[in-house]
Amino acid sequence: MKALLYSLLAVLALAGAAAANPTVTVTPPSGARFFPGQRFDIRVEAKGTPPFSATLNIDGETQDFTSPLSAGTPTAATDGITKPGFGGFNLRGFSSGRPGRHTVSATVTDATGSAAASATFAVQSAGPKEDGEGRTRNVIIMLGDGMGIAHRTAARLVRYGVTAGDPNDYLNMDKFPGTGLVSTHSLNSIVTDSAPGMACYTTGNHSQNGQEGVYPANVINPFYQPRIEYMAEYLHRVKGTTTGIITTADIEDATPAANAVHTGDRNLGQGIVDQYLDESENTGLRVLMGGGRRWFLPSTEVGSSRGSKNDYDGLPADLRAAWNIPGAGAIDPNRDLIADFQKAGFDYADTASNLSNAAGRSPSRLLGLFGYGNMNVALDKIAKRRNPGQSGIVDDYHAPDQPMLDEMADAALQVLSKNKKGFFLMVEGAHIDKQSHLMDAERAVGEVIEFDRAVGVAKNWADKLGNTVVIVVADHECSGFSIIGALHGGVAALQALPSDAANNDPTATPERQKVVGTYDAAGFPHYDIQPDGFPASQDIDGKLLFGYGASADRYETWLTRPQPVIDSLLPASFKTELTGKAYVKEPAERGTKGNREDANGFFIRGQAGGVTNAVHTASDIPISAYSSGSQAWRKFVGVQRNTDVFFKLMESVVPGDEE
Ligand SMILES: [Zn+2]
Structure with a gap:
């Protein structure tokens, strides 16, 4: 009875420690894929209380870390490059030539206890020896x-x-x-x-x-x-x-x-x-x-x-x-x-x-x-x-x-x-x-x-x-x-927002809205292309007009802007010079500062608040492929993940018997 009580207390003590155990992550993240022999670093990281120690195994086999070299020994320094509050352990330059799924398992012990984590990665097969007639170089x-x-x-x-x-x-x-x-x-x-x-x-x-x-x-x-x-x-x-x-x-x-x-x-x-x-x-x-x-x-x-x-x-x-x-x-x-x-x-x-x-x-x-x-x-x-x-x-x-x-x-x-x-x-x-x-x-x-x-x-x-x-x-x-993003803050918060009605007056139509030809009024634009391969001007009668679904605030004239917005990556002194020459820093400034031709545009409110530029979207993008001396282009037809493109290229270049 007494023995049972003690073991019960021991279990309770363990459970108490478990609540404070370190939070462990392993990279590469689960689902990562590699070409046979492709190198990558494996990292075990824990949020917790020093001193930290860790173990690592891959497919059940124990592995040594490359930093810290003294793996398994508790050390407050861990790998020496990790931010305070975390313990870090690395195995640098790992690779596997064995196609299939592999499992990385790790445990980390800190001052409060131990915790484990694991992740799986896959090594792809190298692909066929030939692509149609030959091999890509x-x-x-x-x-x-x-x-x-x-x-x-x-x-x-x-x-x-x-x-x-x-x-x-x-x-x-x-x-x-x-x-x-x-x-x-x-x-x-x-x-x-x-x-x-x-x-x-x-x-x-x-x-x-x-x-x-x-x-x-x-x-x-x-x-x-x-x-x-x-x-x-x-x-x-x-x-x-x-x-x-x-x-x-x-x-x-x-x-x-x-x-x-x-x-x-x-x-x-x-x-x-x-x-x-x-x-x-x-x-x-x-x-x-x-x-x-x-x-x-x-x-x-x-x-x-x-x-x-x-x-x-x-x-x-x-x-x-x-x-x-x-x-x-x-x-x-x-x-x-x-x-x-x-x-x-x-x-x-x-x-x-x-x-x-x-x-x-x-x-x-x-x-x-x-x-x-x-x-x-x-x-x-x-x-x-x-x-x-x-x-x-x-x-x-x-x-x-x-x-x-x-x-x-x-x-x-x-x-x-x-x-x-x-x-x-x-x-x-x-x-x-x-x-x-x-x-x-x-x-x-x-x-x-x-x-x-x-x-x-x-x-x-x-x-x-x-x-x-x-x-x-x-x-x-x-x-x-x-698709330009996702709702931030939840539906309930959205429903509770005050009205925006006062921010827009739909009864006033800007002159530059009236000139937008839609459907049959759009017709067939014709640009005059010069020997250099570019149009003489893009400001032609019947020119194409563009909109931006993931837009920021801007002024729109529909005309070629005399000046670009200042390149954000210029040296600071050059940007100051350009400001002095009436260039603007962001699209929304075109109506108020800078070149007068820009000021004739009408104001268009962008959807994404707090950004001065239009943003990237989540849309799929097209890929087009060509290959000489092989049929490698065929791999890129269809709908694919962005990471697939890497493996398709690698399969084209590296024959299956080289790894
Ligand atoms: Zn971009």
């Missing part, structure tokens, strides 16, 4: 950022027009044989941003919004988060391919970075551009082109954004060992990164003229930085090319001579095609998204036309080289007529 991802179906339709209508409603011609991407749909979401939302939106194609895994090439973790520096191997890293390691990344954005931006940079914060520009070079022997990086010169200049130079923030140092030893990283990083505001790229063998071009000169030198590595922040949009670059003697927008941006994306793609492919082992190239049309955010329709449409010309270049190279797969895809839709 080169991969080209054409990433139209924010490009939904309506963006493509608009560009086709403007570029080619219609006869009796039938398209006079199709875009290069429309002519690709395999078109399908891709669902877009991230690890933590139905609406993704560009970081996980790109990384799902290049890792096969979902990251949280704002994060690329990593899993979430409560660590003191976002560059220390658990990594997932990129396609570029894998193919370089296994097959000796080389890598090119080109964009019209600042090269630090989420989409380009999500091909070669591992960080839990997409906004840490300085560390991001440093990592491009410092880990270029792991990614095989040979071509890097876009804007973002501000990150490459020492902090003392005009136009530099380098400083003591946005960088990393002290990369953990086990992270460096597992991922073959040569240095620990440094907070180095005065680094001359252009000079460092040159020392590593990169030819450097800072203008369109320099780019064509560089191509003549036939370099084996090429760095191109054509603007200080994002490059200018096609509409403004073309305006300067048509009127070279006149000062234009690009002069105001201190970048008068910028290449078009098709010229950049051609230069990149000249360099990359030298590697007979193959290459990975990502080409981003960045402003399709950025100008859609700003609800600047004419600039957005011009971007799709510019992007499609680059698609044409990629397709021609694919034909010339053979064994090349080209996909045209977006990371998400931006600004469109679609």
Whole structure:
């Protein structure tokens, strides 16, 4: 009886401890998928009270952590990189070549007791040895950022027009044989941003919004988060391919970075551009082109954004060992990164003229930085090319001579095609998204036309080289007529809100609402296309008019805006200059500040409160595929998850018997 009482007390004591036990999470999150041999970090993390200790096993087999090395021994420090209030344990650089489902199980003990967690991941099979006639050697991802179906339709209508409603011609991407749909979401939302939106194609895994090439973790520096191997890293390691990344954005931006940079914060520009070079022997990086010169200049130079923030140092030893990283990083505001790229063998071009000169030198590595922040949009670059003697927008941006994306793609492919082992190239049309955010329709449409010309270049190279797969895809839709979010705060709170009736007067019709032709009044627009491939003007009689279902507040004139909204990624001093020249900071300012032509627009209230730009939507986006020397394009037909695209590309490149 007494013994029973004691054991009952013991059970009660255990139950009491259980209430305070640590909360344990394991990454990769359940459902993660990997290509055979693809590397990733496993992390066990617990919220609790130190000291912490942990155990890990995979498919029932005990595994040692790489940090802390003394796994199983209680230690208040855990891995030394974890935020206070958490215990962290890592196994860096794990991989499995065994297809099928695997289970990761962990226990963590803290001062209050023990708790367990587990997650499952799958290793995909490597795929068939042949795709139709052959095997893919080169991969080209054409990433139209924010490009939904309506963006493509608009560009086709403007570029080619219609006869009796039938398209006079199709875009290069429309002519690709395999078109399908891709669902877009991230690890933590139905609406993704560009970081996980790109990384799902290049890792096969979902990251949280704002994060690329990593899993979430409560660590003191976002560059220390658990990594997932990129396609570029894998193919370089296994097959000796080389890598090119080109964009019209600042090269630090989420989409380009999500091909070669591992960080839990997409906004840490300085560390991001440093990592491009410092880990270029792991990614095989040979071509890097876009804007973002501000990150490459020492902090003392005009136009530099380098400083003591946005960088990393002290990369953990086990992270460096597992991922073959040569240095620990440094907070180095005065680094001359252009000079460092040159020392590593990169030819450097800072203008369109320099780019064509560089191509003549036939370099084996090429760095191109054509603007200080994002490059200018096609509409403004073309305006300067048509009127070279006149000062234009690009002069105001201190970048008068910028290449078009098709010229950049051609230069990149000249360099990359030298590697007979193959290459990975990502080409981003960045402003399709950025100008859609700003609800600047004419600039957005011009971007799709510019992007499609680059698609044409990629397709021609694919034909010339053979064994090349080209996909045209977006990371998400931006600004469109679609699902724009989810109710915040619950239905009861919604029903209790005060009336908004006083905020709108539906009896007053703005003049610019009356000019919107709908149904048969829309007719068949016809734009005059110049030899440069772009319309002479988008302000024609019967021009297309655009709306934004995921809009923010704006003033709408329906006319081409004389000036773009100030690029948010410019050096601060340049932004001040532009403000002085009557450029506005956000769309809603067009009616009150800035250029007088903008002030004639009527005010349109956006749906999403607290945001100044239109937002991304949860819509599926189109994917179009082409392949030379194989039938790999067939894989991309149908409706697919965004992470599927990674595995389909990898299956095309890596034969089943190589792993
Ligand atoms: Zn965006």
